[in-house]
Each structure stands twice: as C-alpha cells, then as structure tokens.
C-alpha cells in the first residue's frame with residue numbers, strides 16, 4: 001500500500017506548465033530522489049505537493065498536512081535560539097520531544113544561539129531538526145544537503161534512515177549524492193511539459209508555407 005500516489009500531475013510556474021503527465025508512488029519506508037537538470041521543475045513539483053501552489057491537473061493521494069516540507073532556511077525564526085525554534089515547532093506540531101532532534105542533528109552545543117548567528121550549514125541542520133519534530137510521515141526536501149559538510153551529510157542520511165525505519169517516507173530533490181544508496185531515483189526530464197506556444201507557433205509557421 002503506497003503512502004503517496006501521484007497520478008497524471010501537471011505543475012506550473014509563472015503561469016507556464018513545467019511538468020506534465022507525472023505519475024509515481026512512494027511506499028512507507030522508502031525514499032525517492034528526484035533528479036533532472038536546472039529548471040526542469042523539481043522545486044515546482046515539491047511546492048505543489050506541499051500545497052504551496054495549485055496543480056494544473058492530476059491527483060495527489062494525500063493532503064499537504066501529511067507532509068513536512070523543507071527548503072533552504074524555511075521556517076527558522078531568526079531571533080529565537082536553536083532550542084526556542086525547535087520548541088516553537090514542537091508546539092505547532094502538537095509537541096514532540098525536541099531532545100532527540102537536537103542530539104540527532106548535533107545541535108546541543110548550539111542550543112542557546114539565536115538562529116541568525118548560525119552558519120549556513122548549521123541553519124540547514126536546524127531546518128532538518130525541525131523535520132524530526134513535525135511527526136509528519138512524508139518528508140519533502142529540496143536540496144537538503146546544500147552547505148552541509150561531510151559529517152553533517154552523514155547525520156542527515158542517518159536522520160532520513162531513522163524516519164524511514166519508523167514507517168515514514170521521503171521525497172528528495174537534489175543534484176548531490178546523499179549517501180542514501182537505497183533510495184530510488186526518478187528523473188523528471190521525460191515529464192517536461194511541451195510548451196503549447198512552441199507547437200502552436202511551429203504549426204502556424206508550417207501552415208503559412210503550405
């Protein structure tokens with residue numbers, strides 16, 4: 001029984017279709033890595049699944065509330081400390097213990113630091129710790145390991161593995177090797193939308209010379 005099922009999905013950005021006719025499933029305990037060249041539509045797809053923008057067509061089997069979306073330093077309150085940030089999110093998501101998240105992303109020694117004073121990679125680790133307190137089953141991650149050093153990439157991979165082992169699932173857009181060899185890969189290139197104006201203009205051009 002799949003945890004997430006996407007059927008005939010079309011997504012758009014800036015009013016233009018980006019990906020179309022996309023179908024895939026994601027089972028509990030599994031991770032799916034989304035690949036494709038810059039601009040193919042990875043971020044657009046994740047934002048659509050997370051409910052941040054509407055789909056053009058198709059169905060998604062679960063609501064955005066089943067997903068925890070993370071991109072860049074999203075969701076960090078810059079004036080709050082690391083501990084306060086996680087406490088805030090724990091209360092928003094009906095409170096999970098934040099201690100495992102602090103420990104898992106190696107944030108104990110930074111817990112009293114305001115988020116704005118963290119380095120890029122430390123902010124990234126705090127953003128990933130946020131996922132752990134959401135308790136949501138499907139993690140939707142956009143380039144989660146950007147700015148992370150080797151040790152932190154390993155921490156990230158362990159956090160994802162723990163999530164999968166607990167019956168969760170993860171959808172991850174990245175160009176970088178995550179150290180998650182067990183993850184399946186979906187290349188989005190074949191689902192690139194054919195621009196209607198291209199076909200239309202070519203059609204009109206052909207017609208003019210027939």
Ligand SMILES: Nc1ncnc2c1ncn2[C@@H]1O[C@H](COP(=O)(O)OP(=O)(O)OP(=O)(O)O)[C@@H](O)[C@H]1O
Pocket residue numbers: 013014015018036037038039040041042043044045
């Ligand atoms: N704010 C925006 N307004 C209009 N078009 C946008 C906007 N952001 C992105 N696009 C366009 O939407 C398309 C898909 O972009 P998207 O960010 O989803 O790609 P991506 O696969 O995540 O790329 P990357 O690998 O560079 O992160 C691209 O053609 C891009 O130029």
